[in-house]
Amino acid sequence: RVKILQMFIERDKEKECNEISSLRYHTKNYYEIHRTNLFGDAFRSLQSASSSTWKNTIRISFINQQGLAEAGIDQNGIFKEFIQDVTRQAFDPAFNLFKVTENRTLYPSPISDRTENYLYLFNFIGKILGKAVYEQIVLDIELAPFFLRHLISRKNLNYSCFDDLMFLDRDLYTNLNFIKHYDGDVSSLALTYSIDEDVLGELMTYDIIPCGRHINVTSDDKIVYIHRMSVYRTYTRIKSQIKMFTDGFKTLMKPEWINMFSVPELQQLISGESSDIDLEDLKTNVVYQGGYHRTHPVIKWLWQTLEQDFTREERALFLRFVTSSGRAPLLGFRALNPPFTIRCLESSEHEEEGDSLGRIFRNMISINRTSSERLPSSSTCFNLLKLPSYKTRRILVDKLRYAIKANAGFELS
Incomplete structure (x- = not known):
């Protein structure tokens, strides 16, 4: 669909x-x-x-x-x-x-x-x-x-807005549930078809039906009252x-x-998709720039880090760090636009997009000169991870974990 x-x-x-x-x-x-x-x-x-x-x-x-x-x-x-x-x-x-x-x-x-x-x-x-x-x-x-x-527009006939109150107003949900199962005379509870609400420090009374504050709730119409109140809280007032x-x-x-x-x-x-990130799907659809490629040691360390060192929550933080969303597109990463891209941090931000032979050669020469003090950074608008060429996997793990949890983001390095 x-x-x-x-x-x-x-x-x-x-x-x-x-x-x-x-x-x-x-x-x-x-x-x-x-x-x-x-x-x-x-x-x-x-x-x-x-x-x-x-x-x-x-x-x-x-x-x-x-x-x-x-x-x-x-x-x-x-x-x-x-x-x-x-x-x-x-x-x-x-x-x-x-x-x-x-x-x-x-x-x-x-x-x-x-x-x-x-x-x-x-x-x-x-x-x-x-x-x-x-x-x-x-x-x-x-x-x-x-x-x-x-x-x-298509309505669900099995839906009851009363169920949504559990998360919107738990106290009201509990009170209405009590009324629903109350065996005594509901009129003794002195309820009316109205509700008092605190609006910016001022107590306001709202009718949930016309002239509701003057109409008492009885045992015969308590289900109607519960429905009206639920509709008011989840729809009518907004x-x-x-x-x-x-x-x-x-x-x-x-x-x-x-x-x-x-x-x-x-x-x-x-x-997007709420399940854990499919790393194999991400690997298949990633674009490498600035001298990186799928067999480069730093890239291998990156995938090992995501698979072995990071928790599911940290993988979601990693995705949010690069794309600004912790969830993958419903049709997978091939549907991500622009594509998920990993670039060596030394690559100039002002050079043309793509990887010309000259650009790849320049970056392969300088790719081993990265300072291990630099943090990864990202350009979320382009789904771009700018990753330094770290000397060890341990450094990569520590720097990447710090960056995604600090939300280092654009150009913090």
Whole structure:
């Protein structure tokens, strides 16, 4: 089904590309984004863009803190970094648009309506997530199932939102479960169809049905009360945010495509495979540069380190260090774009891509002159690991483990 989805997307891209080519006027696809105002610039530049613009290639140029354009050609890598950075900011609970459940999944914050233009922001974030799935960009986020299922038009008749309360509001779930199995007279509990909530330090009462605070709950309708309360907590109070987010997502991802998948499968489309990394698959699809090759001693040490020394969690950290996501693409590393690349750290960042004979020769001469004090570094936008040519495997293990746990990242060496 993932391959079928990709086939649908490729056909859609071809159709959009042909329509753009037939237009007499130029459609803008190049945007300058300031690092210091990344989310704001992204929202201002793309929120009003047409669906055709979103579905076609979008070129990004980053402007640094000095106001200068950063060097680099956007061959998917820079755009991937842009999508991941915007997503990271948007879903950060400190941004006040999303909250975290007890099992660390994300859903729209009920108090996000305090944020200016919050509905437009949710629509924009939905488009960003849709674009990521459309372009097979893996994101390191996990959405709450009760929120994610609204992206799927096909309804599950066996689903009960009451079950989701266990992770969203454990106290409420426990109380409702008590009421469900209560043998006494429920009216003695003095419940009404309303709920009191602490909103920024102020106690607010909300009706879960019209005039609910004046309607008592009885033994005859306690199941209705439990259902209404569950729906309110998981949907009603954030339904506007959900609708705008879903509308944005469907700007790129057609409902009939998404309806092929279940909620857990849709989460995998967003964040990749949750199982341990398939190192054999990674080896098969890796690209070597700067003098490295699959039989080079340092490369052999690297694979031995990942297989024998690193735990599953450390392998996930390694993958996140290089690609910014701890999970592999659903169709394996052959689907990673740009491909997973390992380059000798001495290789110049300003040389042309690829491995000319001269470049390989220069790096083979200098490859043994690496200082063992240097740390590995990465360019996650290009899925690139820059690995020094260490003298021993022990040094490689220690340096790599330190780098992935310190999240050394770009150019820290």
